[in-house]
Amino acid sequence: MQFTPIQLYKSSTDQVSFGVELVDSPTSQSSIAQRRLFPDLPFSFSPPLFFIVFIFILYLFHFSFQNLQPTQPNPTMALTRTIHPHSLPPLTSSRSTKPSLFLGSTRSLLPTPTPIHSRNHTRSISSAQRRSAVAANVSDVKLKSTSDLLVTKEEGLEVYEDMILGRVFEDMCAQMYYRGKMFGFVHLYNGQEAVSSGFIKLLKKEDSVVSTYRDHVHALSKGVPARAVMSELFGKTTGCCRGQGGSMHMFSAEHNVLGGFAFIGEGIPVATGAAFTSKYKREVLKEADCDHVTLAFFGDGTANNGQFFECLNMAALWKLPIIFVVENNLWAIGMSHLRATSDPEIWKKGPAFGMPGVHVDGMDVLKVREVAKEAIGRARRGEGPTLVECETYRFRGHSLADPDELRDPDEKARYAARDPITQFKKYLIENKLASEAELKAIEKKIDEVVEDAVEFADESPAPSRSQLLENVFADPRGFGIGPDGSYRCEDPKFTEGTAQV
Amino acid sequence: MASIFQGIGAATSISSSASFDTMKLQFSSPRSISGKKANCVVMRSGGAKMDSGSSRNGGRADQLVTNAVAAKADTPAASTASKPGHELLLFEALREGLEEEMERDARVCVMGEDVGHYGGSYKVTRGLAEKYGDLRVLDTPIAENSFTGMGIGAAMTGLRPIIEGMNMGFLLLAFNQISNNCGMLHYTSGGQFKIPVVIRGPGGVGRQLGAEHSQRLESYFQSIPGIQMVACSTPYNAKGLMKAAIRSDNPVILFEHVLLYNLKERIPDEEYVLNLEEAEMVRPGEHVTILTYSRMRYHVMQAAKTLVNKGYDPEVIDIRSLKPFDLYTIGNSIKKTHRVLIVEECMRTGGIGASLTAAITENFHDYLDAPIMCLSSQDVPTPYAGTLEEWTVVQPPQIVAAVEQLCR
Numbered sequence: 030m031q032f033t034p035i036q037l038y039k040s041s042t043d044q045v046s047f048g049v050e051l052v053d054s055p056t057s058q059s060s061i062a063q064r065r066l067f068p069d070l071p072f073s074f075s076p077p078l079f080f081i082v083f084i085f086i087l088y089l090f091h092f093s094f095q096n097l098q099p100t101q102p103n104p105t106m107a108l109t110r111t112i113h114p115h116s117l118p119p120l121t122s123s124r125s126t127k128p129s130l131f132l133g134s135t136r137s138l139l140p141t142p143t144p145i146h147s148r149n150h151t152r153s154i155s156s157a158q159r160r161s162a163v164a165a166n167v168s169d170v171k172l173k174s175t176s177d178l179l180v181t182k183e184e185g186l187e188v189y190e191d192m193i194l195g196r197v198f199e200d201m202c203a204q205m206y207y208r209g210k211m212f213g214f215v216h217l218y219n220g221q222e223a224v225s226s227g228f229i230k231l232l233k234k235e236d237s238v239v240s241t242y243r244d245h246v247h248a249l250s251k252g253v254p255a256r257a258v259m260s261e262l263f264g265k266t267t268g269c270c271r272g273q274g275g276s277m278h279m280f281s282a283e284h285n286v287l288g289g290f291a292f293i294g295e296g297i298p299v300a301t302g303a304a305f306t307s308k309y310k311r312e313v314l315k316e317a318d319c320d321h322v323t324l325a326f327f328g329d330g331t332a333n334n335g336q337f338f339e340c341l342n343m344a345a346l347w348k349l350p351i352i353f354v355v356e357n358n359l360w361a362i363g364m365s366h367l368r369a370t371s372d373p374e375i376w377k378k379g380p381a382f383g384m385p386g387v388h389v390d391g392m393d394v395l396k397v398r399e400v401a402k403e404a405i406g407r408a409r410r411g412e413g414p415t416l417v418e419c420e421t422y423r424f425r426g427h428s429l430a431d432p433d434e435l436r437d438p439d440e441k442a443r444y445a446a447r448d449p450i451t452q453f454k455k456y457l458i459e460n461k462l463a464s465e466a467e468l469k470a471i472e473k474k475i476d477e478v479v480e481d482a483v484e485f486a487d488e489s490p491a492p493s494r495s496q497l498l499e500n501v502f503a504d505p506r507g508f509g510i511g512p513d514g515s516y517r518c519e520d521p522k523f524t525e526g527t528a529q530v
Numbered sequence: 531m532a533s534i535f536q537g538i539g540a541a542t543s544i545s546s547s548a549s550f551d552t553m554k555l556q557f558s559s560p561r562s563i564s565g566k567k568a569n570c571v572v573m574r575s576g577g578a579k580m581d582s583g584s585s586r587n588g589g590r591a592d593q594l595v596t597n598a599v600a601a602k603a604d605t606p607a608a609s610t611a612s613k614p615g616h617e618l619l620l621f622e623a624l625r626e627g628l629e630e631e632m633e634r635d636a637r638v639c640v641m642g643e644d645v646g647h648y649g650g651s652y653k654v655t656r657g658l659a660e661k662y663g664d665l666r667v668l669d670t671p672i673a674e675n676s677f678t679g680m681g682i683g684a685a686m687t688g689l690r691p692i693i694e695g696m697n698m699g700f701l702l703l704a705f706n707q708i709s710n711n712c713g714m715l716h717y718t719s720g721g722q723f724k725i726p727v728v729i730r731g732p733g734g735v736g737r738q739l740g741a742e743h744s745q746r747l748e749s750y751f752q753s754i755p756g757i758q759m760v761a762c763s764t765p766y767n768a769k770g771l772m773k774a775a776i777r778s779d780n781p782v783i784l785f786e787h788v789l790l791y792n793l794k795e796r797i798p799d800e801e802y803v804l805n806l807e808e809a810e811m812v813r814p815g816e817h818v819t820i821l822t823y824s825r826m827r828y829h830v831m832q833a834a835k836t837l838v839n840k841g842y843d844p845e846v847i848d849i850r851s852l853k854p855f856d857l858y859t860i861g862n863s864i865k866k867t868h869r870v871l872i873v874e875e876c877m878r879t880g881g882i883g884a885s886l887t888a889a890i891t892e893n894f895h896d897y898l899d900a901p902i903m904c905l906s907s908q909d910v911p912t913p914y915a916g917t918l919e920e921w922t923v924v925q926p927p928q929i930v931a932a933v934e935q936l937c938r
Contacts, residue, residue, distance in 0.1 A: 237687065271720030280719035287686055287723070288715065295706055298676040302683020309689060313666050314636055336706075339676035346671070500717045503724035503779035507758045509807045509854025512861040512893050516807070517854075530854075 178460055179395045185453075185462045186471065188230055188394055192222040192450050193475045195246035198255060199425075201479050202245065202262060206429045210487070211262045214291075215276045218246040220392075220424035223449035224356050225250045227397025228324055231405055237285040237323040239300035242277035243356075243423075244289045247326055252284040259482040265489035272492045273500065293327060294334035297353070300325035301340045304351035304414075311411075320409040323351045330361030332375045341382040341416065348413035352404045353379075355418045356391065362427040363435045379416030391419030392447040395456065422447075497526035615798045621791040623765035624654045627772035628692065630801065632662060635690065638776055641668040641681055642694030642731075651696045652732055652791050678704035678729070682711045686723040690776060698733030698785065699745040712781045713756035728775040730784035734825055734875055735912050735923050737789065744912035744919075748785055749881040752853050759852040760806055761785040761824045765795040767850060770804030778806055785852070787825045809856035811863075815845035818933050819863040821886060822873040823849045826924060830873050833929035842933055852882050855889055861897075864890065868899040869936045873924055878906040903932050 180188065199217040206215050218225065221243075229238060229250035240247040248258055253269055261268025262276055270280050270289075278289035287303055290296035303323040310319040331337055332355055344351050355375050359366045367373050379386025385407075389400045397419060404415035422444035426433030457463040498518075502508065505518035508530045522528035618626070632638045640655055646669035649656030659667040670677040674695065681691040695701040701708065708729065716724055735744040748759055758780050762768035768786070775782035812827065813834060822830045827848050834844050845863050849855065864870055870890060872883040883904040890902055905924045913919055 239683075269720070270718060270722070273720050274718040278718040280715075280722050282719075282722035287683065288719070290710075292706060292710060295679065295710055298679020298707060299683035299686065299711060301676065302680040302685070303687045304683075305680055306684045306687040306689050309639065309665060309684070313639070313663065335673075336676050336679065339671070339673035340680075342671055343673065343676060343680065347665075500721035501756050502758075503716050503721075503726070506807055507756075507778075507780045507854065509851065510856045510858045512857045514858040 178462070179399065180462070182462045184230075185457050186467070188226050188398070189450075189453060189457060189463070189468065190471050190475065191226040191230055191250050192394065192453065193472055194249055194255065194478065195222040195225060196450060197472075197475050197479050198245060198249060198258070198482075201259075201483060203425070203429060205259075205262070205483065211264070211276070213275060214242065214428050214430065215262070216243040216428045217425045218243050218423070220444065220448070221356055221358060221421045222246060223394035223397050223453075224326070224354065224391045224419045224421055227391075227394045228326075228352075228354060228401040228405075231398065231401050232322065232324070235285060235321045237287050237300070237303040237321065238326070239287045239296045239303065239323065240279070240289060240326045241293055241296060241328065241331070242289070242291050243328075244277065244279045244286075244326075248279040248281065248284075248286050248289075251281070251286050253279065253281045253286060255478050255482040256485045257281075259479075259486040260489050263486040263489070264491065265486055266492040266496065267485070267489040271496060271500070273496070287323075293331040294336040297325050297327060297331070297336050297340045300351055301344055301349060304344065304349035304408075305347070307350050308347065320411075321350065322405050322408040323349075324354055325351060326354045326356060328361060329355060329357040329359065329366040329375065330364065330369065331355075332357075332378065333370055338378070338382075341378065341384065341414075344414040345383040348411065350408035350411065351414045352401075352408055353414065353416045355416070356421055357418050358421050358423045359440075360423070360427070360436060362431065365435075374418075376416060376418040384414045384416055386416045386418070388418045388420065391421030392444065392449045392452065394449050394453050424448075494526035495524050498523055498528065498530060613796060615796045617794055617796045618765060619791065620762075620765045620768050620786075620793045620795075621652050621654050623769040623795075623797060624762075624772050624786070625656065625658070627769035628655065628776075629658065629661075631773055631776040632658070632666070635776075637688060638690045638692065639666045639668065639684070640692045640694065641670050641677055642692075643670055643672055643696045645669060645694050650694065652786075652788070654791075655694070674700050674703040675705075675707055679707040679711060681727050681729075682707060682715070682725055685725045685727045685781075686715065690726045692728040692730060692776065695729065695731030697743050697745075697788075698731045698747045699742055701729065701731060701747060702745075702750070704729075705750070708751065708757070708783075709754045713754040717756060724779050725781045726776075726779045727781045728772075728784055729781070730772075730775075730786060732786045732788040732791070734785075734787040734789065735907070735919065738914055738916055738919055739788070739912075740914050741911035746876045746881070746907070748783075748852050749876045749884075751783055752882065752885060757781045757783055757853070758806060759783045759785065760850055761787075761852055763787070763790060763824050763827045763848055763850070765793060766797045767804055767810060767848075769797060770802055771806065771850070773801075773803045774806045777803065782806065785824060789825055790828075807851050807854060807856060809859040810848040810850050811859065812846040812848050813844065815843040815867070817843045817867060818845065818869040818871055818936055819860070819867045820844050820846045820871045820873060820929070820933070821849050821860060822846065823852060823882070824875060826873045826875050829924060829926050830929055833926035833933070836926065836930050837933055840930075840934075842937060844933060849886070855886060857889065857893055860886075860890065861894055864894045865897050868897055870898065870902045871929070871932050871936055872902065872904040872906075873929055873932075874904070874906050875923055876906055878904075878909050881906050900936050903936055905929065905932055 195218060199219050202211070202215055202217060205211055225246045229247065232238070232251070234252065238247055238251050245258055245262075248269070249255060257267070257269040258279060259268075260266075261270055261272060261274060261279065264272045264275065266272050268274070270278060274280060274289060277291045280286055280288050287299055288296055290299070300323045303321075307319055307321040307323065310316045310321075325340075327337070337353075341353065343349070344353070357366065357375060361369065372378075374388070376386035376388040385404075387400055387404070390396050400417055404417055407413065407415055422441075424441070424445060454468060457468065458465065498508075499505075505523070506516050508517035508523075511517050511520065511529070517523060517528060517530050520528040523530075628640070632640075640658065642650075642655075644651055645655040646659035646664055646667045648669075649659075655667060659669075670680075678693050678701070681693040684691050695704070712725055712727060712729070733745060733747055735746075748761065751757065751759060758775075758778070760771050760775065760782060762771045762784065771784060775784050812831070820830050820834075827846070830844075830846055834846060837844050845867055847859060847863055849860070872886055874881060874883040876882045878884070883906045887902050887904050890898075905928060907924065908922045910922050912922055
């Protein structure tokens with residue numbers, strides 16, 4: 030299924046202009062759909078003639094809808110997108126007819142010397158109600174930036190290095206798992222690196238990231254050293270959580286990674302709380318410059334969970350500085366997103382709660398980055414939350430224990446052809462931002478970093494028994510008072526991990 | 531062995547006010563392990579004040595509360611005016627504790643349904659939103675799981691939220707967050723994040739509130755590692771426990787009871803913070819140890835009057851800390867009386883009494899002269915009809931009968 034790559038719908042009461050001028054192109058196919066079926070005619074048809082004309086018009090519709098069938102994905106970056114207005118039926122008069130615009134995803138990027146491939150697919154939606162009418166084709170947009178390219182060389186290399194780190198690290202995890210160095214559930218992020226790098230590389234250190242069990246790469250992108258993450262996976266005491274968390278619970282107070290959660294959806298309220306703290310600091314504690322933003326990453330399966338909706342409501346209600354990033358990789362273990370969701374377009378759930386909903390190609394790190402810039406900027410300015418749906422794909426199974434038999438090999442091949450790293454490498458080279466040699470050097474460096482991480486983790490000690498009872502309580506008096514009158518934590522065996530509690 | 535006053539006996543005096551006549555306000559140095567509590571008196575159980583540098587044995591039980599039943603009909607009106615301290619109702623005491631802590635630390639905030647403009651469904655937060663603003667006393671939508679999680683996220687990032695469940699039963703919806711995040715995150719993050727939340731709300735069997743509003747969640751939460759549970763029963767310990775819970779860096783669940791909000795008592799004017807892990811000696815005695823908490827304390831004290839008239843001398847301990855148990859106070863009592871009766875409002879199966887029975891058997895089996903008796907509520911969804919509801923909870927005649935059987 031192809032997704033329309035655009036759109037944002039804000040609530041009908043918000044008319045926000047992002048300073049983008051759109052040029053309505055009268056020659057687009059969309060103009061056909063805007064025509065009403067029964068226009069007011071200046072003269073009357075006789076019934077038979079009217080009938081013939083009616084059939085002819087239907088035929089024209091059929092013809093044009095055929096052209097709107099999904100086409101093959103274009104592996105190079107598409108630089109223009111079509112805009113869709115509200116896809117609700119025209120009877121809801123409360124909605125404005127003018128499309129709201131979200132800068133990052135709806136503008137077309139400035140023409141570069143390379144040819145522009147336009148991407149005109151829409152999903153064919155069964156219900157007439159959800160049939161979106163294409164209104165305008167953006168062909169010429171004035172950008173505010175002066176540069177033609179989306180990233181500078183430094184930024185590009187930083188992002189590339191981050192994506193390579195994510196990929197190599199996860200591949201190494203798989204190796205180590207099959208060698209018996211780590212156990213349990215390990216969920217790998219291969220294929221989704223564009224989302225992590227696209228978003229997290231724009232954050233400051235004080236901004237927070239909340240993830241799910243597929244959190245190794247989020248932690249790495251945020252700055253947690255590869256050594257700490259690998260040690261944690263090996264269950265060693267030098268891990269970022271002292272070996273007590275594991276693959277699914279990556280935390281870092283220093284880098285503001287708030288987890289790592291095993292149950293889907295349970296991290297979203299925590300992220301909402303972190304955003305609440307940011308707002309609280311600014312408004313109650315009067316730290317006027319506190320503009321910390323929180324990113325909540327989760328998947329398509331989570332978008333059907335109650336906590337997701339409850340938090341969308343609260344975040345929009347209080348205009349919390351949070352961005353909900355849906356990594357829609359179409360599969361929740363073996364449950365296809367389309368089999369689980371009544372309306373598979375998750376971005377639409379944003380406007381229902383009063384926040385912008387954006388869909389973006391999650392296999393393209395630059396597109397993700399543009400959308401992320403916009404969303405993070407919104408949040409920093411205090412304009413409230415955003416829901417971003419990233420269409421992405423995981424190249425491996427749900428976890429290392431997943432045989433991955435249900436997914437169609439063709440689907441996998443299609444997405445493999447859109448590998449974010451290959452795409453970005455091509456972009457960098459074609460736009461002369463980096464040479465092959467520089468990129469090779471980065472890859473070599475990352476290989477060394479990951480090798481070093483494995484060595485470090487191997488050599489680190491496993492947690493001793495003394496660690497068993499620590500950290501259960503921030504204040505260990507919580508273990509209570511023992512029969513002898515002293516606190517349990519004062520028992521000398523407590524630090525050995527053998528005390529009776 | 532802690533010294534216990536016996537002579538004061540069955541005199542019914544107003545709550546803990548007796549102990550404050552002789553109390554001088556003084557800055558006591560903290561115990562070696564406790565944090566910075568320099569500005570107020572840390573009250574040990576039953577109002578005993580802590581001497582600086584004293585060991586646990588010496589400092590305890592200098593002045594005991596003999597009969598801690600909050601006055602209903604016992605108070606002669608004339609005597610209250612001259613005594614120090616001020617009189618208030620339990621929900622006001624909770625509010626006082628909450629307000630003092632919010633005043634003291636700007637990071638303390640409240641979130642829950644109807645806590646702000648409505649003032650709280652039991653008026654515990656009345657007036658706070660006007661004073662501190664809508665963000666600090668946050669009216670949330672009806673989404674327990676999410677706003678509890680939000681409180682936890684806020685706690686991880688530096689705030690100290692108090693999450694109110696309008697009724698404790700509603701927190702069943704927040705079980706995911708309470709069990710997984712509240713209890714576990716400090717551990718799974720390797721100690722990097724602390725969760726200093728207070729989760730509070732009224733629970734227990736009320737007056738014909740129906741099954742779902744009459745739940746006792748202490749039994750469900752008690753095995754979650756990483757949380758502490760306390761139950762308040764008098765205005766005095768309500769305020770003290772509220773303050774202690776807010777100051778604690780651990781996640782604390784504070785159980786209040788719907789029927790106890792209008793109890794009146796005289797509490798000290800000075801600031802005081804109680805100890806979260808300690809039990810309260812309500813009435814010292816010789817013959818049998820009765821362990822109880824929350825509303826059942828009053829049923830027990832009522833039964834105690836009857837028992838005293840019959841010649842028994844029960845020792846009544848309000849365990850207050852439901853998790854962890856204060857095995858020291860409990861153990862000392864058992865070593866003296868050798869007989870234990872547990873009276874609780876929790877269900878028979880898997881309740882606090884069941885855990886307490888196990889803990890006592892494990893630790894003090896040799897000191898027991900009779901099997902531990904545990905009186906709990908029936909394993910029945912609380913009926914609406916008043917008569918049926920009465921029979922689901924433990925009533926004073928049953929307590930009297932149980933003591934008579936134990937002491938045979």
